[in-house]
Amino acid sequence: MKARDLVILGGGAGGLVVASVAAQLGLKVTLIEKADKLGGDCLHYGCVPSKTLIHAARVASLMRRGPEFGLPACEADVDLGKVADHVQSVIERIQVHDDPERFRSYGCEVLFGMAAFINPRKVQVNDQVIRGRRFVIATGSQPFVPPIEGLQDAGYLTNEDLFALRDLPRRLVVLGGGPVGLEMAQAFARLGSQVTVVERLPHLLPQEDPEVADALRTQLESEGMVIHVATTVERVSRDGYTTLVGCSEGLTLETDALLVAVGRRPVVEGLGLDMAGVVHTEKGIPVDRRQRTSQKHIYACGDVCGPYPLTHMAEYQAGIVIGNAIFRVPKKTDYRVVPWVTYTDPELARVGMTEQQARDTGIEPEVLRFPFQDIDRAITDRETAGLAKLVVHKKKILGASILGPHAGELIHEIALAMKTGANIGDISATIHAYPTLAQVHRRTVNTFYGKKLFSPGTRRLVKWINRLVP
Template sequence: MQLPARAGWRMTDGRWQMAEADGRWRRFALMAASLMATPTRRFCHLPSAIRHLPSAIRHPSRHPRSRHCAQRDKLHAMERFDVVVIGGGTAGLVTASGCARLGRKVAMIERERLGGDCLWTGCVPTKALVASAKLAHQMRHADRFGLERAEPCITPKSVMDAMRETRRDISRHDDPQKFRALGIDVIEGNARLVSRNEVEVNGRRLAARDIVIATGSRTSVPPVEGLKERGYLDHASFLEQDEFPSSILILGGGYIGIEFAQLFARFGAKVTVVEMLDEIINKEDAEVIARVRQTLEREDIEILTGWAVKSVSASSTRVENKKGESREIATQNIFVASGRHGNTENLGLEDAGVKVERSYVVADRFLQTSVPRIWACGDVHGGLQFTHVAAYEAVKLVRNMLFPGKSAIDYSNVPWALYTDPEVAHLGLTESQAREQHGDAVRTYRVDLHDVDRAVVDRAYQGLIKLVCDAKGNILGAHVMAPNASTLIEEIVLARRKKMKVSELAQRISAYPSLSDGIQKAASLYYQDMAKSWLGSLGKRIAAWSQ
């Protein structure tokens, strides 16, 4: 029998010799070779054409090795997976477990510890410290509750050890064995893409139909003269320490910087916040920003907005404002919280053709990168860098990878939260953004916590609840500054997601006394607004007529 020339075989000196073959014929040859090794009673049922394949296929061991054999060995040596996930933070963990539960063969590669920034250097440990700082503050103001004030005895190492114990307790949820039990191959090491569908780690080569980049982000250090020589802290390095600074300058007035400003101040430090923009936490509603600033300044935190750090020396930091005025600020430490940087180095992304801009992987609204079947999830693509967003994106990603069609990411109902005391949370548009988009049709319904009985009895009335709506009562945005605001905002998230109007929010029944009652109070102001309109006048006439 003679195979076509493209099959990779040629007759030389009366013998079949192996030549280069395309992928389809190579697979056919390998299949035929494996069939030749089956018992004769099964082999005898094969078509005679296969039984008369050249000897080099039927008995490869009798013939010299060739490039085809080397390629075949490489094929056997490579480990095959349906999905390879690079990064074991929230995005990677949710993606890997979701795919595994749907029957996919999954490998997950993490260079450090499962859990990522959120568990080890972000959300979990910092909120544990926020809780300790809050208690210290309450002790200093115990007279509000009819108790004697007491200055807390703060031992930094004890506070940090308590934080680490809390972190250790929560880390059990991200135990590698939990994911191995799902059938996931959890690999510790540095991953690198060697092609569009191959990843190398610890000398192993993994081939996958889909590759997910979920390597997160880290602190971006600004190019300030003398900063690296002087040394600095960030949210990660501070957590490794057992001492609190006596004074500190915080570079950046965003969410991380403002949370740490209050935390450091409550642990006894003199704090100065330097922010280049005109306002701190500038994504929040103007009314909320003013209240947060007032709260921090009441705790003796100095806030310099419109100022930039120009240089750092061993003893002080020089800052300058837009007018060219400068100041020298002497502090024990500098804390950098001025931005984030994607963890995209040494992954082989450029070699694989994955587009990267300003340290972040470029991904579309389906989380697809510039290379088909390579995806980006979580902080690494530079979107909203929240743990809850990473988890949301991972669920979307599993759907887009494993099922027909695609579902786009929608951030319109994502809640934002600032974990100061009191907390701040928002959803959707600020009042100014709403007025830019909807003009005079915007309505705001606002309740001060002084008018929410639960806040008064808890002595926690420094805040507000504000709903931003259009003329038809559609909820455009919501802003809460209150204890547990990150939890309170959730009922508004659900209402907006279900396209409920503010009138429906007003009709729900809240337990009394509760902070949730404040949301019902704010929503009920809609009816007071309606009473002043023609509809209210008509209602009054109908009520009078019916009597």
């Protein structure tokens, strides 16, 4: 039986970060991954393939938009098989960074197979039993498939098989108006599918500011997508090659393919967590601010413990684990400033509180807005849809929502301001290069100062100064 300093279950983003650092520091590390490749969901079925597909779809959209730029229109003849090959080539290029031999060169043992605890100090994988001083559970999440009548028999797609499609469906119904559903819906619409989105709640992206989410809906519908909100899917059936999606209010949708994107659930089954004495529920593994489970020598990070199912949060939590499990420093998580992005076009980026969330805490915020249609760089690029929205209290930024071109890049200036305690005056005083999209930040905060600058009181003061001072 092997004895190891650190045993990691899961070879996704969080597990790989911990394994890399621990092994290079000289610890005896074993990394166990149930799939046949490292990289996790993000590399193979999530962030990487989806963003690659989204960009390919954007290129197809730009080809059609040639006349907007004084160029001829060009209708893209989409071969989804070739697009899928392109997506796979990008995965393979990034996969090099997650090559098992790279980690083995650090001294990390890499094993493939399903690992399960047999007691709080031991796991079994294949025919091996491994004893560890400390453990990290980083098994991620998987698509949640709701118990809809007939769904299993009719068949459906999730993000785990969507990118393997070789033929473009003429019609596609997407269940779920969250980030994954909307990103894939728009991508397939731009590639040529007739796309319908069904969301059971009153707004798309229910975690986002409703004003901004509704603005995104308007943009998506302008591209030809059909969107049904406050609509529940009640049953699914097959009629030959057609899938029938029966919804509330008597609505029936006919489609050639059905994508289920209604959320994710943590992977906790089959890990032997009861044998390890690790408290868990169907919502995941509860951890403290040091990422420790109910067994203090067993840590967890990433989607399996939440609270944010985001790759960058798995990497952040892995850093917390490294501090506590390796350096034995009581490092704690801080979720006050967490940015995230929905990669539609335009992108929707968010950090901190919405205006309603601020009010729910008893704060009456100042809300500042500025449209991209008045940003010169957005005009030159013909990407004027969207707005920046800041939630401010006593000149401090409580949160921001940005719907616009490259919003995922733009959000980080606001995140840094919030993290460092800078106020909106600091943003206003910062010189922003012209013409850039980042000018939207300065223009947004200057709507606050503009009210004061051109107020009747300021006008009287200026007249008084000019009378007294020659």
